[in-house]
């Protein structure tokens with residue numbers, strides 16, 4: 001008998017969030033990975049509620065053994081005027097279901113300290129799946145300049161590469177939430193795979209899928225049906241569609257199995273001001289520009305460009321129902 005391969009260690013930085021909840025459940029049902037912790041951030045909800053929801057979701061899954069570390073309540077520039085997407089996910093972030101308060105508690109360490117601790121404990125082994133604004137990661141990079149090289153990879157759900165954003169024509173929500181932090185992360189030298197909405201808008205869960213989930217006796221499938229109503233209503237209002245984008249589960253599965261998508265490599269900078277604040281601008285590095293620019297000499301990152309959408313949807317369905 002061969003040895004079972006080591007499971008990839010993943011920390012999920014999250015702002016749950018309906019699609020975050022799906023991603024967390026799929027992660028907990030993915031034998032290829034080990035979820036070593038959750039860290040929380042604002043975005044779909046405020047950070048305190050993200051922490052509460054993270055603890056709640058782990059209790060639903062019976063996984064109170066996984067630590068939850070609370071992240072920043074403000075942007076990397078101490079900004080407190082946060083854009084919270086309660087109109088997408090409901091006031092509670094989980095489809096307005098009035099779930100009971102979790103019994104468990106967050107750990108004493110902050111998200112940033114916990115990320116640095118894990119990077120030192122398992123050098124070169126930690127994959128960070130970033131599902132919200134990138135404040136916690138940027139703070140870790142500022143606190144420990146070696147952090148980018150101590151981790152294995154950052155897979156982030158963020159950006160809109162050569163397509164319109166979802167906050168406005170320029171910006172995708174997670175990057176718009178803290179553009180300064182995003183620029184620090186993109187230029188940090190870490191191995192980064194960015195999964196933007198140019199890719200996740202190809203991955204749609206339909207009403208037929210929802211009906212299949214409703215037939216399932218699986219705990220995660222049942223829970224998903226409860227929270228998905230609000231998310232379907234938002235997509236119908238905003239995009240006139242009868243389905244929902246699987247943003248966060250797509251990023252999770254990209255971290256589990258990178259062969260589910262293809263990517264290109266180049267330098268990404270983030271616009272931090274003006275009317276295009278939050279814009280992610282990719283340089284394919286094919287042109288030798290005559291003069292210096294703000295992309296020149298910055299480390300390259302991987303940017304997803306195509307995705308096997310049917311395979312992703314099937315994996316999400318199987319792992320929610322399994």
Ligand SMILES: O=c1[nH]cnc2c1ncn2[C@@H]1O[C@H](CO)[C@@H](O)[C@H]1O
Pocket residue numbers: 017019020044085088131166167172173174197247248
């Ligand atoms: O219109 C929107 N505004 C804010 N957040 C959104 C919107 N649409 C989706 N998301 C949320 O932001 C991430 C993807 O950008 C996902 O977490 C998604 O649930």
